[in-house]
Amino acid sequence: MTATFLHSFQSEWLKTKRSLAFWMVVVGGFFTPAIIIIARLVNYQKLPEIYSAERFWDLLWKNSWESMAVFFLPLGAILSTSLIAQIEYKNNTWKQLHTMPLSYTTIFFSKMSVILVLMLLFFLLFNVGIYLSAMVPYLLVSGTPYPAEPMPYAFFLQENLLYFVDTLPIIALQYLISLRSKNFLVPVGLGFVFWVGALGALSWRFGYLIPYTYPMFNYLKDAEKTKAVIPEVNIHMLAMVYFIVITAVSYVLYLTKKEKG
């Protein structure tokens, strides 16, 4: 079973080669850091002050996640999940996949695993990007001091993990919708509507019930000034519960689908 799952995962991973989803992950991972690098190089006069700051890494982390948590991460999860599932619809290959000697469970979870690994890759590249956005201006602009504060690895790792967990319900729901819809616009359109809804619900006291809000809340939790109502419940736990429940529903719906290609 493990070997079969591994083979199925390898096969699914090969399908992402040259795919739009893969390129989105690569470009999306480096986009915000690239903007930060450009902004810092343009305003190079301020670099000595920025690099000498006590909370250099903390500020860089916050700057980097500002657009990522609210915009790129949820939308990236919506798009990449939909694109991965849509590879089969677009190429008319569900029938081929379902005539492979694989159990439906293996097919469902290996495809989902590819999406999760792509998201992990996205996080990895984004973190590499953050590091580069610190190092490139330092290396290119003479007179820029090396950051005084040591890099807070443990904090970065913990925050990465929380953001990843917060993205899981988005992935699960988008996966469910994408598996059931032949039309690519349906999962993307619904995802966009949920994302806009999540933005609107940030200031609602029950906004945390909308699973697309969690990466945003995780970013806003330490904000000094925000109109968002930061939930008092553990949103990360809630994200895990949503993820498990939605995945279970998605799996049952997939298994009981009458037409499989």
Place this chain on the structure above:
Amino acid sequence: MYILETRELFHSFSNDEAVLKGIDLCVEQGSIYGFLGPNGAGKTTTLRLVLGLLKKQRGSISVFGREFEDDRVNALRKIGSLIESPSIYTHLTAVENLLLLQRIYQCSKQRINEVLELVGLANTGKKKAGEFSLGMKQRLSIAIAMLNSPELLILDEPTNGLDPNGIIEIRELLQRLNREDGITIVISSHLLSEIDKLVSHIGIIHKGTMMFQGTLDGLKEKQQQSLSVVFETGDPAMTRTVMERNQLHGDYQNGRCVLPALDREQIAELNRQLVAAGVNVFEVGVVKNDLERIFMDLING
């Protein structure tokens, strides 16, 4: 033992009329089974059910002597299939398309080159499958179906999009696979002329009902039975009188009398009697119904 057998297979989509009305498909091991029927007859639905692509509603499906539902994964390990239009990843090359299946089948990588050679796509290099012609895509689909060296090959209209040369090549390839490797092949088509040179057995389906199933020879016997003799004369009324005197009941249309198959002596005797009765006989002929005609007769009831 039948390598593939269905019993009383029924299927309907939503609340519409049944698409399949009790299909008993019997495919003998080592045969090339032509599954024939006009568009919309139920061929693809039957094959999709056989492969588990549609949820079975009524009836039973057994493959390799076991219920398909109980042994789906093991059965699929020994089946290669192509259902309707090509099923390929257009952003990948031919080799990459096969490579991702090779990971699942765990066959040798050498096998990828072998099947590409077989279908004449060995030199497509870095060209993506999306840039292939329809014929090339169809060939790649056939290569995919053969990658796992299947014991049973199920091909739904595999020559769609192929030019005449391509059709001949695929036909020869399938004959070779059947002869040399003993692969049982189920091939569907809506054109009898396309597969009558290939198949050993035939099943004819129309409006969800099996109209004929048996060997090609069995079908040809039907052809023999359906020969007819035509007399074209100048006096249809007298012709009818002469025929009825000989207890022959024919169809009379446009001065032509069409009779069931007769032997040569009978034809000569009837001609003599017509001439003796003063009837001008313009033409006497034997109409040989080809398989296409039998097919049409069968599906038209």
